[in-house]
Amino acid sequence: MDVLHMCIRKENDHYWFYKMDEEKIPLQVLKNQSPESVFGKETHTCIDSATGPLWRATYITSDETLKENNTFSSNILFTFHHAIVDGYTAINICNNFVKVLNDVIGGNVQKLYDFGQLNDGHETEELIMQRTEYLKMNPEYCTKIRGIESKFENVNLLLTEYFPVSKDAEKKTKYIHGELNEEITSNLIKVFKSKGISFHAGICSVFNWVLMDILIEKGLTNDEIELPTKHALNLRRYWKKSSSGQLGSHALFIRLLSKTDKNVGDNFWEYAKEFNKELKSVIENMQEIDLIAVKNLKYTSVERQYDDSLKLLEKVPPPPITPPSLIPHPHKTFYGTSNIGDISSILKGQRDNVSIKFLSCGTSIRNTTSNMIIFFQTLQGRLGYCMAYSAYLVTDDYANSFEEKLIKKLKFISNSK
Structure with missing residues (x-):
């Protein structure tokens, strides 16, 4: 079923995808409005999932004077329900919209455009069951996995202590959008690559360096702390078949605990190499898959016996729109990241009649327990970012300070030898 024709309805206590009763084109046209303000408003406006569609578009025109080369700038914003897309697939769908717009302007409209079919993620489900069996056969490793989750969930949190938010703070998401130029982005890529760091x-x-500086400024006296972070992972990397056209929400968050000392800036490259090593290990060993799989196991006695005491829970098909990555977790992280990488292969931003000058991606986190998620990607050689933060968990002062210090340090790193 084409993702643009879908809605969500409840049946027998489960939610299912359905094809919409009638086709709708949810497009609104606005004039001379700030793209940033429209972005914020859109992410706080619900989608009628039962009626559909699970997306909408907003076109923002302007009175900008026509330029000599007969080009003009405008903004278009696509809003998607997270049930049908993740960061990767949102860019994929946007690419098709750009293609359609280019064809319309060029007067070469096709009869049919395929925006992609939904993949239900059965490859991931099969992998989780395989890892569940592996955990049953490897009790020591199973114990290690349980310990990793427990340690992460019980780590000492300092952000809310040093940046308290008033109890009556508005429950909404705020955003900071930005971009680094081609020179800085190119230098960053070269420097990290030369150090063997992704x-x-x-x-x-x-x-993490920025966070440590901010906490020290606020009075942190610890010589070393463990910083808990989460990093979005595209599960398609584990699928055996090609995933280029597999739409849907197929991502989860990697959990990392990084020992960070107050002098992290002085030994930054050693710190970054260790971070790179830990991240690579978690991905290659499928640790986050195992953290899901371990929930399929339970103890049947008070003693930790792993032979006959580990039993598989009855397998009940989960609701198709609530993959593990979207189930709320306790508020246990300073920030989360969603890095789509260099999206030039996904999004063709330079076409005959249309070209993309700036791209920013984000999500609403007002109803989640994350305090901040930083989205970033590289397009046409420039690093773009969007910092989404929960106004009832994070102060504006903290968010602004984070961005200011981040840009300063990235520029410093880009000039490193």
């Missing part, structure tokens, strides 16, 4: 690990190491 771009994601390098950027997130800088995030």
Whole structure:
């Protein structure tokens, strides 16, 4: 079923995807409005999932004077229900919209456009069951996995202590959008690569450095703390078949605990290399898959006996729109990241009649327990980012300070040798 024709309805105590009763084109046209303000409003406006569709578009025109080369700038915002897309697939669908717009302007409209079919994630479910069996056969490793989750969930949190939010703070998501130019982005990529560090690990190491500086400024006296962070992972990387056209929400968050000392800036490259090593290990060993799989096991006695005492829970098909990655978790993280990477292969931003000048992606987190999620991607050689933060968990002062220090440190790193 094409994702743009879907809605969600409840039947027999489960939610299911249905094809809409009638086709709708949810497009609104606005004039001379701030894209940032429209972005914020859109992410706080619910989608009628029972009627559908699970997406909408907002086109923002302007009175900008026509330029000499007959080009003009405008903004278009796509809003998607998370049930049908994750970061990867949202970009995929946007690419198809850009293609359609280019064809319309060029007068070469096709009769039919395929925006992609929904994948129900059965590959991931099969993998989870395989890992469940592996845990049954490897009790020591199973104990280790349980310990990792317990340690992460019980780590000492300092953010709310040093940046208290008033009890009557509005429960909404705020956003900070930005972009680094091609020179800085290119230098960052080169520097991290020369050190044997992935771009994601390098950027997130800088995030941790920023956090430590902010906490120290607020009075932190600890010589070393453990920073808990979460990092979005595209589950398609574990699928055996090609996933290029597999739409839907197929992501989960990697959990990391990083020992970070107050002098992290002085030994930054050693710190970043260790962060890179830990991140790579978690991904390659499918640790987050195992953290889901372990929930399929239970004890049948008070003693930790792993032979006959480990039993498989009865397998009940989960609701198709609530994958593990979207189930709320306790508020146990300073920030989360969603890095789509270099999206040039997904989004063709330079076409005959249309070109993309700026792209920003984000999500509403007002009803989740995350305090901040930083979205970033590289398009046409530029690093774009969107910081989404919960106004009832994080203060504006903290968010603004984070961005200011982040940009300063990224520029410093880009000039490193």
